[in-house]
Amino acid sequence: MKPQTLYEKLWTSHLVRQQDDGTALIYIDRHLVHEVTSPQAFEGLKLAGRKPWRVSSIVATADHNTPTDHWEQGIQDPVSRTQVETLDANIRESGALAYFPFKDLRQGIVHVIGPENGATLPGMTVVCGDSHTSTHGALGCLAHGIGTSEVEHVLATQCLLQKKSRTMLIRVDGDLPAGVTAKDIVLAIIGKIGTAGGTGYALEFGGSAIRALSMEGRMTVCNMAIEAGARAGMVAVDETTIEYLRGKPFAPTGEAWDMAVSYWRTLHSDEGAEFDKVVELDASQIEPQVTWGTSPEMVTTINGRVPDPATISDPIKREGLERALKYMGLAPNTPITEIPVDQVFIGSCTNSRIEDLREAAKVAKGRSKANSVKRVLVVPGSGLVKRQAEEEGLHEIFIAAGFEWREPGCSMCLAMNADRLEAGEHCASTSNRNFEGRQGAGGRTHLVSPAMAAAAAVTGHFTDVRKLV
Amino acid sequence: MKAFTVLEGLAAPLDRANVDTDAIIPKQFLKSIKRSGFGPNLFDEWRYLDQGEPGQDCAARPRNPDFVLNKSRYQGAQILLTRDNFGCGSSREHAPWALEDFGIRCLIGPSFADIFFNNCFKNGVLPIVLPAEQVDELFRQCEAEEGYRLRVDLQAQKVIRPDGVEIGFEVDAFRKECLLNGWDDIGLTLLHADEIRAFEAKRRAEHPYYFS
Numbered sequence: 095m096k097p098q099t100l101y102e103k104l105w106t107s108h109l110v111r112q113q114d115d116g117t118a119l120i121y122i123d124r125h126l127v128h129e130v131t132s133p134q135a136f137e138g139l140k141l142a143g144r145k146p147w148r149v150s151s152i153v154a155t156a157d158h159n160t161p162t163d164h165w166e167q168g169i170q171d172p173v174s175r176t177q178v179e180t181l182d183a184n185i186r187e188s189g190a191l192a193y194f195p196f197k198d199l200r201q202g203i204v205h206v207i208g209p210e211n212g213a214t215l216p217g218m219t220v221v222c223g224d225s226h227t228s229t230h231g232a233l234g235c236l237a238h239g240i241g242t243s244e245v246e247h248v249l250a251t252q253c254l255l256q257k258k259s260r261t262m263l264i265r266v267d268g269d270l271p272a273g274v275t276a277k278d279i280v281l282a283i284i285g286k287i288g289t290a291g292g293t294g295y296a297l298e299f300g301g302s303a304i305r306a307l308s309m310e311g312r313m314t315v316c317n318m319a320i321e322a323g324a325r326a327g328m329v330a331v332d333e334t335t336i337e338y339l340r341g342k343p344f345a346p347t348g349e350a351w352d353m354a355v356s357y358w359r360t361l362h363s364d365e366g367a368e369f370d371k372v373v374e375l376d377a378s379q380i381e382p383q384v385t386w387g388t389s390p391e392m393v394t395t396i397n398g399r400v401p402d403p404a405t406i407s408d409p410i411k412r413e414g415l416e417r418a419l420k421y422m423g424l425a426p427n428t429p430i431t432e433i434p435v436d437q438v439f440i441g442s443c444t445n446s447r448i449e450d451l452r453e454a455a456k457v458a459k460g461r462s463k464a465n466s467v468k469r470v471l472v473v474p475g476s477g478l479v480k481r482q483a484e485e486e487g488l489h490e491i492f493i494a495a496g497f498e499w500r501e502p503g504c505s506m507c508l509a510m511n512a513d514r515l516e517a518g519e520h521c522a523s524t525s526n527r528n529f530e531g532r533q534g535a536g537g538r539t540h541l542v543s544p545a546m547a548a549a550a551a552v553t554g555h556f557t558d559v560r561k562l563v
Numbered sequence: 564m565k566a567f568t569v570l571e572g573l574a575a576p577l578d579r580a581n582v583d584t585d586a587i588i589p590k591q592f593l594k595s596i597k598r599s600g601f602g603p604n605l606f607d608e609w610r611y612l613d614q615g616e617p618g619q620d621c622a623a624r625p626r627n628p629d630f631v632l633n634k635s636r637y638q639g640a641q642i643l644l645t646r647d648n649f650g651c652g653s654s655r656e657h658a659p660w661a662l663e664d665f666g667i668r669c670l671i672g673p674s675f676a677d678i679f680f681n682n683c684f685k686n687g688v689l690p691i692v693l694p695a696e697q698v699d700e701l702f703r704q705c706e707a708e709e710g711y712r713l714r715v716d717l718q719a720q721k722v723i724r725p726d727g728v729e730i731g732f733e734v735d736a737f738r739k740e741c742l743l744n745g746w747d748d749i750g751l752t753l754l755h756a757d758e759i760r761a762f763e764a765k766r767r768a769e770h771p772y773y774f775s
Contacts, residue, residue, distance in 0.1 A: 115736040121766065130594075215772070240678070251761060290651070323648065485749075
């Protein structure tokens with residue numbers, strides 16, 4: 095048999111039927127649901143007199159709109175509250191494998207709770223009305239974001255209409271230097287291939303540096319596949335994957351576990367499998383990354399400078415650069431280390447897992463928030479992450495450093511709740527998008543790793559974390 | 564879904580690359596549980612000078628006179644000329660809902676982000692990919708000539724310029740059929756319900772741990 099890529103294996107094993115023009119029906123194993131992109135889908139289903147096809151595929155939570163403090167007061171914003179209550183009502187009516195509502199111990203960001211509960215398993219197809227669903231590909235599944243019409247389509251039919259993607263292998267070999275993390279790898283990848291570099295491709299991240307990452311690190315990398323334009327990113331199953339899942343609440347047990355594991359061990363690209371494109375990076379050359387513009391590809395290293403539009407010949411690119419610098423309030427050639435930081439956000443589906451919080455705590459320990467920094471938010475990805483961090487005493491380190499220790503949720507990654515930037519403020523953020531207005535109208539986002547965010551918090555400007563640890 | 568057959572409409576040029584879905588419809592408007600009513604907040608942060616919040620009367624808000632869709636010559640535009648990677652970022656379908664609600668039925672650009680591209684077809688909005696030189700020429704003509712109108716014929720897969728030049732474009736056969744007829748693809752998929760059930764039963768037998 096011809097050697098297959100991981101993507102081809104996952105595609106073939108879910109193919110229900112294929113039309114002549116290549117449009118296929120793909121069976122969906124897991125449907126993650128949150129409050130923002132589902133109400134119109136449930137409404138559409140009801141209006142058409144349809145029922146969900148298989149409710150045991152649904153795992154739901156409220157995360158985008160939920161506040162991260164004063165939970166005893168409930169959700170103050172009436173519009174946000176309506177959206178969360180609509181999800182409550184829809185799930186109550188439809189049923190689900192699991193629902194983690196607002197304030198539940200296991201509530202959290204949908205892309206954190208899926209894997210940590212074993213609701214995302216290798217070999218699955220996973221969809222969610224959220225572009226960062228690519229995160230789950232870290233477990234060796236085919237996972238991608240969908241729109242609300244597709245949410246309705248999956249609810250009604252358990253399938254998705256898809257065309258097969260091209261495949262791209264991103265091979266990162268070598269040893270990551272100390273202080274350089276999964277976030278720096280993925281930002282370096284986006285810097286190399288651009289925000290549209292992965293459009294139309296399913297990405298597989300491989301190589302020794304990826305294999306050396308924890309599951310948390312792999313999730314960070316796959317999370318930002320969409321920032322490179324790819325709907326799906328994935329990593330082959332190995333012992334790290336299997337050990338991560340052992341004992342998780344929804345992971346199989348006993349004989350079923352053994353049966354599953356023997357299948358999961360086949361979930362890797364075969365020796366000699368051909369990819370449509372291969373991109374290579376040397377991990378030992380990657381430095382801590384910081385974005386300076388309004389697109390994740392506008393990134394450089396901590397020792398770099400803001401680029402100069404005068405050196406760009408393509409007029410569309412030059413204008414884009416000028417617009418970005420104007421929005422960011424940055425002069426050409428400014429050293430990255432001289433950009434002051436007003437707020438710091440440590441959280442989001444990219445970087446809110448236990449390992450991320452440990453990395454940030456390592457830097458914060460025994461240090462204090464710089465006086466010039468107005469606020470440092472630390473927002474764990476889920477109630478379980480929060481509990482574990484507190485068991486390890488990480489929250490005490492953050493609080494002692496003058497950081498705010500919050501309740502789980504999406505928070506200032508997209509500022510749908512009360513956590514947001516004021517116009518003109520610079521933020522060192524561990525999230526995934528530095529688009530204009532993303533963290534609040536006029537806010538200026540710089541994407542960094544958790545360690546680099548903590549370093550900015552304690553020094554008041556971007557600082558090479560390798561000098562602090 | 565509204566069918567899309569032939570559209571003859573005013574074109575407007577949005578001359579910037581990497582327009583993301585946060586820019587198309589900012590997050591505060593995503594709190595709505597409806598599919599309609601997003602048009603007044605399309606490109607909210609670029610269109611208005613104040614900060615937009617849900618439930619405002621947008622007619623009374625101060626407009627940014629420099630933003631292209633606020634210019635009088637582009638009022639009533641139904642076709643938007645775009646640059647590379649339009650619609651990148653979030654999967655929010657509120658982006659095509661806002662475009663459609665505003666009156667945009669067709670986008671023409673050199674490339675679109677995947678999820679956004681797909682979402683457009685579900686909402687009667689046709690995104691057309693053309694080579695960068697062709698798009699450049701459309702931008703030039705549109706900016707040079709007030710009242711610049713294009714004719715888009717989906718059946719024939721052609722964009723027809725006012726000077727009579729016809730530009731062919733590619734579109735998936737299935738998506739084209741759905742759009743031409745205004746078909747609901749859930750209904751079409753359910754025609755294969757037996758096949759889905761058979762697939763599901765086989766998968767359940769082979770991999771029971773995905774079904775517990």
